[in-house]
Amino acid sequence: MNGRNEEHRIALFIDFENLVTNTGISSASFDLQPSLDRLLEKGKVVFRRAYCDWSRFAEAKIRLHEFGVELIDVPPSTRAGKNGADMRLVIDALELCYARESIDTFVIGSGDSDFCPLAYKLRENGRTVIGLAVKESTSPLFVKACDEFIYLRPRQSRSDKGDKEKGRQSVSADDGSSKRGRHGRDEKGRGDKEKASQGGGKAHSKTEVPDIAREVVQSMLARATGPVNPSLIKEAIVRKEPDFDEREHGFSTFARLLAALEQEGLLRRIQQGRQWYVVAADFDVGGGDTKGKKRGPSRHHAEDEDELESYPDPDEDEG
Numbered sequence: 001m002n003g004r005n006e007e008h009r010i011a012l013f014i015d016f017e018n019l020v021t022n023t024g025i026s027s028a029s030f031d032l033q034p035s036l037d038r039l040l041e042k043g044k045v046v047f048r049r050a051y052c053d054w055s056r057f058a059e060a061k062i063r064l065h066e067f068g069v070e071l072i073d074v075p076p077s078t079r080a081g082k083n084g085a086d087m088r089l090v091i092d093a094l095e096l097c098y099a100r101e102s103i104d105t106f107v108i109g110s111g112d113s114d115f116c117p118l119a120y121k122l123r124e125n126g127r128t129v130i131g132l133a134v135k136e137s138t139s140p141l142f143v144k145a146c147d148e149f150i151y152l153r154p155r156q157s158r159s160d161k162g163d164k165e166k167g168r169q170s171v172s173a174d175d176g177s178s179k180r181g182r183h184g185r186d187e188k189g190r191g192d193k194e195k196a197s198q199g200g201g202k203a204h205s206k207t208e209v210p211d212i213a214r215e216v217v218q219s220m221l222a223r224a225t226g227p228v229n230p231s232l233i234k235e236a237i238v239r240k241e242p243d244f245d246e247r248e249h250g251f252s253t254f255a256r257l258l259a260a261l262e263q264e265g266l267l268r269r270i271q272q273g274r275q276w277y278v279v280a281a282d283f284d285v286g287g288g289d290t291k292g293k294k295r296g297p298s299r300h301h302a303e304d305e306d307e308l309e310s311y312p313d314p315d316e317d318e319g
Contacts, residue, residue: 001190002119005103006126008042008043008044008104008105009046009102009103009104009105010039010043010045010047010103010105010106010107011042011045011046011047011048011093011096011100011103011105011107012039012045012047012048012049012069012107012109012132013050013051013089013092013093013106013107013108013109014048014049014050014051014069014109014110014132015047015051015052015086015109015110015112015115016030016050016051016052016057016060016085016086016109017053017056017132018086018109018110018111018112018137019055019084019109019110019111019132019133019134019152020060022134022137023111023133023134023137023152024134024135024136024137025134025152026059026129026291027059027095028059028060028267029055029148030060030063030064031063031065032064032067035132035152036151037151039107039130039150042105042122043105045107046103047096048067048068048069048070048304049069049070049071049072049092050064050069050070050104050109051072051074051085051086051088051089051090051210052069052073052074053072053073053074053075053076053085053087054278055071055075056142056266061226064273071310072088072092074088077226082282086110086114086161087114089108089110089115089118090115090117091119093106093108093118093122094118094121094122094130097121097122097125097127098125101195102129103127104126104128104310105127105130106122106127106128106129106130107128107131107132108129108130108131108132108146109132109133109139110131110132110133111131111133111134111137111139111142111143112138112139113141113142113145113239115142115145115254116141116142116145118129119145119146120141120145122149123167128149129145129146129147129148129149129318130146130148130149130150131143131145131148131150131242132149132150132152133144133147133149133151133152133241134152135151137242138151143242143243144242146169146242147238147239147242148238148242148243149242149243150153151243151245160305161234200207206250207249207250207251207260208249208250208251209249209257209260209261209264210238210244210249212241212244213257213261214261214264214266215238215265215279216233216237216240217233217261217267220233220236220266221266221278221279221280222231222280222286224279226284227270227279228278228279229275229277229278229280230254230255230258230276230277233278234254252296252311258278261278265281265286267279267280267281268280268281268283270283
């Protein structure tokens with residue numbers, strides 16, 4: 001098996017009520033697609049189950065069926081209305097772990113720390129465990145119990161879209177107003193643009209290399225005897241911080257995060273054949289490989305972008 005997608009067989013278990021109760025995501029707006037896309041980049045999702053009392057969340061059933069998710073109905077078992085969805089999920093996950101050795105990755109859709117023992121047992125049996133939940137409603141203990149963590153993000157609400165539509169309508173109304181009104185608003189508009197530009201500067205300053213990335217890069221390159229594949233760096237960071245996501249730090253890809261570290265002088269990027277690698281800043285490439293030489297800061301921004309685009313993202317498949 002050559003591609004990454006063929007290497008991993010994934011089982012997805014969802015504690016649905018946990019993901020849509022006090023999380024900012026409603027059962028009607030629950031969208032599995034973004035998370036499923038992330039999982040499909042890692043391998044083939046061969047098992048998909050969601051557990052809850054579906055009489056309470058009937059509006060989500062059709063959507064989940066479209067994603068091929070098997071719905072396990074767990075009616076309330078107590079007068080307080082509590083069901084045993086979590087217990088049923090644990091039993092099924094362990095049973096699958098022992099019965100199907102070919103399944104090497106288990107995804108647990110919940111932020112509940114009660115699933116920590118399950119994560120420990122699965123990892124003890126050589127399985128990779130990925131957590132899936134809303135960040136603000138996830139126990140830090142469960143995050144640390146997993147090998148990797150993917151955060152769900154609420155979709156934009158209709159009210160937000162309505163506010164944008166109102167904004168567009170107000171702009172149209174300004175266009176049809178008197179000259180005096182337009183001039184008054186023009187002055188205000190210039191002020192707003194200046195504030196926006198200042199705000200944009202602040203937003204840009206949020207792009208910051210996390211300390212965990214610096215620590216891992218320095219440690220790995222200090223021990224390395226040759227070029228290091230960027231994928232190994234990303235994997236090492238995720239092992240130390242399972243919920244690490246470069247996008248949370250303002251970088252659209254991990255390659256751009258490495259480019260920022262190169263600008264800080266912590267590493268160099270070199271190309272061998274069609275593959276890019278990372279070496280220490282003082283690494284002697286040898287052999288007169290001009291592609292491995294560090295380019296000066298006067299390099300044009302567009303050229304930077306071209307190199308970044310050709311740089312393989314560790315999240316993507318490698319041939």
